[in-house]
Amino acid sequence: MRATFRFRLVALGLVVLASLLGLPGGTLAAKPPPAEVDGVAFSLPTAETGCGFQVDLVVTGKAAQIDLPDGRTLFTSPGLDVVVTNHDTGAAISLNITGAAHVAATADDGSVTWVATGRNLLWGGVEDALVLTRGRFTWTFFSNGTVSPQAGTGSKTDVCALLS
Secondary structure, eight states: OOHHHHOEEESTTSHHHHHHHTOOOOBSTTOOOOEEEEEEEEEEOHHHHSSSSOEEEEEEEEEEEEEOTTSOEEEEOTTEEEEEEETTTOOEEEEEOOOEEEEEEEOTTSOEEEEEEEEEEEEETTTTEEEEEEEEEEEEEOTTSOBOOOEEEEEEEEHHHHHO
């Protein structure tokens, strides 16, 4: 499976969850207040987590989408928590994911570079893992269908290992 399809990003308020949550967008000048997220549940299939098991997630807290004047979108999650559960064993962990993410650059060839800052839950891609990141990490979806490794400063915690 191509890496672009395997890499999904969930730092709530980020791309996938923003659409799941139906977050209202707003401009920087008139940004909307963060939306309440109350128990949004979804699952990640085994093939997408790198864990070797299905992962179930339940998200609560606040998230927002801010449309910037230059056409970029900032996804924030001030006060967002997620309960991550090993579907097979029931082992669960609660994580605070109050980070933010945005597209930092779009190249002429269609490659897109993302930046995630703060505490984010990321999965798939080159790392083929479910990780809690703390810090500033970047990665690029290249137009040829590949994805760069997540690079940056901070720490990564292997959530799969915590749930095994």
